[in-house]
Amino acid sequence: MPSPARRLMASISSTLSLKHGLSLRPTHQQSASLIRTSSAPGIGFRSFRRSFVAASSSAFSNENREFVIVGGGNAAGYAARTFVEHGMADGKLCMVTKEPHAPYERPALTKAYLFPLDKKPARLPGFHTCVGSGGERQTPDWYKEKGIEMIYQDPVASIDIEKQTVTTNSGKLLKYGALIVATGCTASRFPEKIGGNLPGVHYIRDLGDADSLISSLEKAKKVVVVGGGYIGMEVAAAAVGWKLDTTIVFPENHLLQRLFTPSLAQRYEQFYQENGVKFLKGASIKNLEAGSDGRVSGVKLEDGSTLEADTVVIGIGGKPAVSSFESVGLNSSVGGIEVDGLFRTKVPGIFAIGDVAAFPLKMYNRIARVEHVDHARRSAQHCVKSLLTAHTDTYDYLPYFYSRVFEYEGSSRKIWWQFFGDNVGETVEVGNFDPKIATFWIDSGKLKGVLLESGSPEEFQLLPELARRQPAIDKSKLEKASSVEEALEIARSSL
Template identity: 80%
Template sequence: MTSISNSLSIKHGLSLWCPHSSSLNRTLHSPSLPSGRSFQRRRYVVASSAFANENREFVIVGGGNAAGYAARTFVEHEMADGRLCIVTKEAYAPYERPALTKGYLFPLDKKPARLPGFHTCVGSGGERQTPEWYKEKGIEMLYEDPVSNIDIKKQTLTTNSGKQLKYGSLIIATGCTASRFPEKIGGNLSGVHYIRDVADADSLISSLGKARKVVIVGGGYIGMEVAAAAVGWNLDTTIIFPENHLLQRLFTPSLARRYEELYQENGVKFLKGASIKHLEASSDGRVTGVKLEDGSTIDADTVVIGIGAKPAVSAFESVGLNNTVGGIQVDGQFRTSIPGIFAIGDVAAFPLKMYDRVARVEHVDHARRSAQHCVKALLSSQTHTYDYLPYFYSRVFEYEGSPRKIFWQFFGDNVGEAIEIGNFDPKIATFWIDSGKLKGVLLESGSPEEFQLLPKLARSQPIVDKAKLQQASSVEEAMEIARISLAD
């Protein structure tokens, strides 16, 4: 469940707070935000009887990873208790979303992940933030009530249920929604699944428990991860996608072939370069197959659509969108063009400093880091620009009894010439060299020390002897050549 959107293809402020008082109605002023843009002071009008969030000065909209890590950062600065409100469409406190297409989908006899086991911030080794944690920290949580409208002038939000929320500083962390098939081609049929939240995953698990033939549409992260989980259920599994190979935006054809062969060894079938005409259904409205443009039909009683995601910005278009990469335009402190309004995580179109371009990154690592950077900038004198290093990873076949567990990481940019080292038994590495510099590296089944080396290489972009790297007899030798290049 990872993605990056760029203006180029991947290939080529401290606030004041006033306690609740039903009779209080006064104006608070927040100091100016750090330099970098010209901001007017925000006026926060307290009129507690009119608003559902008891006049919390800080409001986070969204309940994903970014919201959870932002909450933790508020707590670390002792600015959460009685001051922070989180409003979310989800029924659960923020959790580590990548678990949904990995451990959560394991069969029941293979120890699947379940809440509260993967609430934030366990993914980075932090404290598990259960619903009780938010209560203990004095953070107000409004569940299952997404924000539908914002009035920038009045600094108010309206939720689907009609609640009116007041904010002084607002952090938009609404993330993305799954891209869907149109209803006219069967996108809403029974047995057709999208996966973005716990409810989606629970619905899919219910289908997997009764399924015989599963078709997964999409050859990206979701497609690969869901297919690996389906293997654990011993299901007839087919992946359909229009590209020439798996994860085309990152994998080279050679690297993709290695993973495709592994999946095929586990019984997964592939239909590459395929276009879907529509989904077929029985008389009771349940999906029965996938009709392709070439006239053929693939039988299926469960279909999973994993064709990407779209930033959830419909309620915040007035804040200012980036029409190239999508999402809400922000600066290096995650400030929008509206004073006192910020955007973080998947929904933020931010300056990717090290590559000098604007990007929108759908990844848990960015959600964590952007949340922490934003809140520190809001609550302290931090003024340095967010300097993110693109990072992607996947873990598949990790359930009990799996003959081989797969775990890879990629750091940097996949531009230039790709050099592949290793035979995938079990290790393989791909290095991207551009103008003599190491721009990106992907490693499968590396050691902890090797994985720790990857971000250092990608950020430093050392000059590497390409010929020497190509002659390496093993992944270990290639990684050592790259490591030594850091000192040159």
């Protein structure tokens, strides 16, 4: 029988996808729930007229009761900015979050935040939202100046749809006219019975998690990273900066199997190995072992062998934090809260954005859930504009994913790739990874997706246009291209 860890990782591998929420290849369940419009029969979306009641009862703990955002991540931060841009935040908007910090750019947690102290690591307030998209940095003082009420370290525990209230863990009763759910995801964890909660075992979802990991890295000698996706690749790259013995363990055949082709993955794996990272692919984990001091001491595999480790990082994806909002309406196929193209749930006055939103992916005609900072930003802006204005355009998202690793001082080479579109059909790989390489996905003669490593700003700007317009392209011409530049010019000319 497979071990609990193996079953968990296999389950996550089969259901997660890029960053880890969008399934670019529809599953059987997804295919069964394809939609024709953003208001598909059965969802029951209705128009919403704000039913805010200016209640003065002292029973309510929030002073700003017209709009309430639940969650304190990227989506919440960008939603707040959009309220401010429309002059609808001051005295009207309340944000309630489980974190002690104002919203920040979470991608930093597995990138620059983990750099060694002598390599200029990222620290707050440097990466508060919305600095990641070139906007004004939203520090705690920014929220005060804009008249936004902030309730920290007190997550929402329940909702009363009829009374339009939510109750927090501490018992605060909050009134809302319109509610935006932006609770994000929680990390998928190993069960406690196989060592998932041992000291020295880490998961990364928030700043506290990252701080705890840094404390371990400062004393660590041998690090094992479980998972070959984004988290695993980014954490392993950071561990190299600490000059630690680092091993990545995962059950798949190669890195980032949901996106990378075997050939592309081999290029990245070779670079990691050149930087001292070891790989154990196709591995089944039985349990995590503890030493005499109670801390993790090793990762025991099903073949009976054990990897020594004083620090273990589990990066096997996440799951949407929706337990308090099941009554709002969940999607059984992709998870998350079902919304339409304006991010309205089936309950008038309640919206969901970011990681938790199961929304119509218009250009591919299917329901999707995307865990990525780009979608968090865009969904927040689209939702709030729709709520506050006559804006009725359906959200038309183009899937976009990226990663940046080895960016610390002294690194032999910085890695930065971007992907746009859908990874379906046949692939054409061009380039030698020195430093550029590009992979093109072609389905039924049309260009569906493209990944580029180490491109110029102009080349990266071309990718979304190619992916959105999906031009007919001559595969044989691409295969004959002598360089990435030539291949991109072939693709450009196909437009």
